[in-house]
């Protein structure tokens with residue numbers, strides 16, 4: 001039985017998702033300096049070499065033959081399960097990203113283990129906490145040590161593990177004895193957001209709400225976000241009204257984000273939305289209703305029509321960038 005934890009890496013086949021480094025940091029709380037990581041990449045591919053350089057990672061397991069375009073929860077579970085069983089990992093962790101939300105429950109089911117979702121604090125090896133009731137309460141959880149656990153990590157609650165000069169070992173993961181089930185296959189993959197920063201890892205996020213009024217008007221959010229190098233998010237009302245795609249949703253049932261700057265445009269600040277931005281640094285709200293609940297938590301609140309304010313803000317940011325360039 002190993003004393004290490006196993007992290008299932010999320011990556012885009014070019015680089016590790018920063019959420020993976022945060023999960024490694026969480027795993028280091030459980031098993032300091034003994035974190036192993038499974039990466040579906042060739043041993044010399046960037047995701048594997050980046051994983052080896054993360055502080056605390058002593059072993060990288062790679063599976064090179066997993067077709068990235070066909071990687072489903074079932075195929076990942078088929079590869080990770082024998083690794084967990086062979087090495088007796090008590091803790092199998094992954095980030096609470098789209099990838100982790102897809103893969104980890106399947107893995108828990110196949111391993112026959114309990115799953116702890118959205119783990120936000122680690123007290124010791126078997127005691128954790130996670131937010132409940134839209135982040136308004138915290139549940140303290142004790143896991144039974146007998147079977148081990150699978151856990152998803154609330155990445156907003158952990159800072160990324162640093163890098164080390166002494167990379168961990170990189171080895172091929174054992175071949176699974178069973179072929180992956182064929183009942184699930186990837187039909188198509190679509191990504192949205194273009195070249196903008198990833199919503200869940202972005203340092204700045206601009207969120208558009210129902211106050212935008214239409215999908216055409218929501219384009220203003222994209223323009224403004226691009227002007228300040230921010231990711232774009234949306235409230236559920238904006239998603240439901242088809243102003244923005246579903247994966248942009250921020251909140252209890254959307255993405256949990258922790259940017260240093262959040263700007264909400266025409267967002268009322270419903271409790272379910274605020275659950276997603278609890279760890280944000282500076283919260284800026286622009287809303288024409290002075291009684292909007294978002295002003296109760298905003299660090300900077302502007303009671304104004306967003307359509308009047310946005311062009312002026314954009315010009316001001318543009319001017320500031322130009323001034324910086326001239327000085328530099």
Ligand SMILES: Cc1cc2nc3c(=O)[nH]c(=O)nc-3n(C[C@H](O)[C@H](O)[C@H](O)COP(=O)(O)OP(=O)(O)OC[C@H]3O[C@@H](n4cnc5c(N)ncnc54)[C@H](O)[C@@H]3O)c2cc1C
Nearest residue numbers: 209210211235236237251252253254266268273288289306
């Ligand atoms: C179980 C459950 C889960 C949910 N999960 C989520 C979630 O994950 N994320 C989420 O966001 N919501 C979630 N919701 C929905 C949530 O309760 C709210 O309905 C939603 O957040 C409202 O979105 P909004 O602020 O864009 O819309 P509204 O509440 O309609 O607010 C629009 C705001 O825009 C302002 N406005 C209008 N015009 C302008 C203008 N020209 N200039 C400036 N301001 C203007 C208005 O004053 C208003 O405050 C959930 C609800 C439930 C029941």
